[in-house]
Structures are given as C-alpha cells and as structure tokens.
Amino acid sequence: MRDVKIVSARFDIDGMYRLDTALKEGAYSTLEKAFSMSGREIVDMVHRSGLRGKGGGGAPAAPKWRLVADDESGLDSVVVINCDESEPGTFKDRQIISKDPHLLIEGILLTSYAVGAHDAYIYIRGEYRPFEKILRRAIDEAYEAGILGESVSGSGYRVDITVHRGAGAYICGEKSALLESLEGKRGHPRLKPHAREPEWYFGRPTLVNNVETIATVPYIVANGPEAYRGYGTPESPGTLLFGMSGHIERPGIYEAEFGVSMMEYIERYGGGVRGKAGLKAVIPGGASTPVLTADEVKEARLDYESMRALGSSLGTGGMIVMDESVDMVGVLENLLGFYRYESCGQCTPCREGTGWSDRIVSSILSGEDDMGGIDKLMELADTMNGKTICVFAPAVAGVIKAFVEKFPDEFRAGRGGGR
C-alpha cells in the first residue's frame, strides 16, 4: 500500500485558504492550458481518466458532463456543486472547502468551461456555516483578482459562482431534491426520466457533481488522464478521500487509491481499533451502506466492485468503526431514528416505514419486543425497497437487512432488555 495525495496534496500547507498562498502553491495553474483547449477536449480528458462521482453513487462523471455539453436546447447551462454533505460518517468535502477552497474554485472553472456553463452554484448545508465563511472569503478573493467574473483570468470566458445555503435537510443531498431546494422549494426528490438526460434547474440543462469530484478535475487537466488512471483499479480509477470515525485510534480523512485493503487502511492510517476490545463491525461508506462483520472487513477492498461483491457499497468512503462492546440493536435504533427524522415524507413506504421500523427496533431494544419483532421488521424492509421515488427507502431497507441477517442473535426476542 502506497501513500497518495491528489485532492489532499495541499491540505497541510499553512494558510492555503488564502489566495496569495494558494497562487504560490500552484493554484489556478491549469487555467491557461484549459483555455487553450476546447471544452470538448476537456470532457474527453475526464472521460479517459475514468473519473467517477465521489459523492456516494460512484457513477462515471463524463457521461453526465456530455449530456450537458451536448445539449441543443439553446438555453444557458448550469453547474451545481453538491456540498450538502450530510451522510452520517462523512466529513470529507468540508476538508476541501476549509483547507483548499481554491482547488474547488479551480475545478468549478474547468468544469464550467468544459460543459459550456457560465453560472455555477455551490449548495452548502446550513450547518457548515464555519466552513462556508472560509469558502466565501476565497471566492471573494478570486473575484477581486479577476479569476472569477466576466473574464476568467483574462480568457474572455465568464463564470460566476454563487454560494447557496441550505437549511437542514439530509434529503437535499439527493441531486434532484437539491435542485428543488435551489429553486426555492421543499427538498422533494423528482421522478427520474426514462431516457438519459441532464438534470434541470429552472428548465436549464444542469450538471450536478459532488465537491470532491470537481476538486479532482484540476489534477486530471494538469497531469493527464493516464496519470489519474495510474492509481486505483481499472474499473475504479484514482483516489478517494476515505475517512474513519467511531472506535478508531486516529479518526480522520486520509486519501487513498481505490482497491486497497480495508483492514490495511484502517491499521495504517487509523492506527487500528481504539482500546482493548477487538473489531466487531464497520459501516463502510456512510450510514446508508450495509454493515460489514469483522470477518468481511478482512476480505474487503476499497473499490466499488469489491464492495458490491460483498453485498455492500463503497458509498462516500466514510467508515464507521465499531468495537466488540457495541450493541448492534442500539446501533440500528440510532440509525433508524436518523432516517425517521430525515425522510422527506413524499412517498408513503418511506414516510411510514422509517417510523414503524424505528418503533419496532426500539421495542426490541427495550426487551418488550411487542411490535412483531424481526419478522415484521424484515417484511417492512421489503415493503420499503424499490417502491419510492428516490433511493432513500431502499437504502434503509438494505441497512435493516444487513444488521438483522449478520447479527441475528442480538435481535432475537427475549434479549433481556437494556443497552
């Protein structure tokens, strides 16, 4: 396993959020090269790099870019940056906007030029106010220096970036809910189209990408797609800002290439499980990815394909580590409390199912177990799966099933109550 820093290369530099420091450290050095190319050539570069969306879904980035770049509606295209980072266990985008905000701005400029957009919006969760202030200062400095605005670095190409503050709603991390919110509405996910098409913001063709995805673009433009492909696996090229929290000696964000062993990552960067108790389980990529047992963790590799083969998902790469002392019924109850609160309420199976399953697990936790137990819980998980507008409820179903199937003894009736 080798250390690699692509997105986090400048995280440790003092004052990197200031423009003068950023410029000294090479920020915005890709702009000249980019403006000597056509937008289409940059899209092709991203295509060849194999860059995949880093917000959790892992979909290839370039096809989405093409849908916007190739749009023939004649309407102005829009780029939207998803900084609504709310998935429990995930705290990577905030590192980018607070430690190297100019990297994100540079990525937005490259992306906007590539797809032919002039207006970019950064949708940031309301709770990130302290980091939002750093980001806004960086944007102001970039405007003052002529890097943003009417003529980006003297190129004649206009890009305006507007920071848009959310107000507390997990579901707004779902891209169509985010766009609804950005239009001034409740954050209800939209129905998905039957054919491939761009997202729409007030009827304009729109590209939505996660902060980290966009912050990877400058590296690709500077070093070429092959350099990026030099890391990771053929199917999951490059790197991700993986992270660890929970019962871990050194929690934090540490970039690594795709395909490395999860156990080796946890030991090398996290210093292993905290305290004397051994490892019990890891939730691999944010709360919505199915939990892995300690035995599965030993097998697991950190790329999309390997995690899918294990019946889980790489998600955001934010691992939640749990030691032997943890009661898995209590953990599931905590997570269902989250989903119950955050369900947007649009679809009945999700609105009712999250609350009902939370009450069942609470009753198992208390020892009363008078609400139908795991049989009813598993039935509900089936009802929630595949019958809703967005993937929120199916993810909850997957979470429930993994906990009950992998730790059946703890969920059995008559467990004696209490945590």
Add this chain to the structure above:
Amino acid sequence: MGYTLDPEILERLEELEKRYPSREALMLPALWEVMDKEGYISSEAMEAVADFLKVPLSKVYGVVSFYSMFHTEKEGRYRIRICGTLSCELCGASEILSMLMDRLAIGVGETTSDGKITLEEVECLGSCSTAPVMMVDETLHEKLTPERLEEILEELK
C-alpha cells in the same frame, strides 16, 4: 402589525437576484435574512417574504416547515445543537447530552427559564472524526468532554 423587510436586506436580495434565473430562487436566502436578524420567522415575516418573492404565503410556510434550521417561534438567545448520530453516539454523545440536560435543567427542545439557551438534539453535523460535537449558534465545538462542556457553559453565562 405587519412586517417589512429592512432596506439593507432588500438591497442585498435584489443584488443577489441577478445571479439567479428566477426570483423564487431567493426563498432560502430571504428566509435566512429573517432568521439571522430575528432568530425566528413569524407568520408576518412569512407574508413579507411571500410578497417579496411574489409567491403564495402557503408556499413560504411549506418551505419554512420543511427545513429543520428554520424556526417559527422565538427561542433562547443561544441555541445549542448537539449531534446524536452514530459516530458521536459511539464516542459518548449520550453522556454529554445527559450532562447538558442536567446542568441546564431542561429537556431536548426546551429553553431555559431565563430565556437564554435552547437545547436541540440534531442529526449528523459532518464532524464525525472529532466526536462528540455540538454547535453553539454558529460555532462548532469538537471532541467534547465533561470538563470542556463546563467551560463552554461558563462562557455562556
């Protein structure tokens, strides 16, 4: 009766409007302006925002009631938001919360009798590596311990 948006607020919103394809997009920015100034959004303020955006009042109310950071009643001078989601819970958030309730003599969702502090338990604040965490208004406090909590509460006195 009636609520009017301050001239400075209107000026800022009108400047911001140039950045968006439609005035309706200013919904969250306008509501944040009211929140920042008043600490809550009254029904009169919702009417003023609806007038400004040229949308029905029901739409503004629908948005206000959807987002957890918008409040419709005046609450404590300070708002403590403590995270109760898994990573914080694994690192002792329950103990910090019990201690808060004990020291403030209030439950979750309540305000101290002197009107100073409102206590709220919230979902993941995106600070899992420095758990347990809480926010006091716009300041994030990380790696909380009982001793650190005492200091923070002392500063709020």
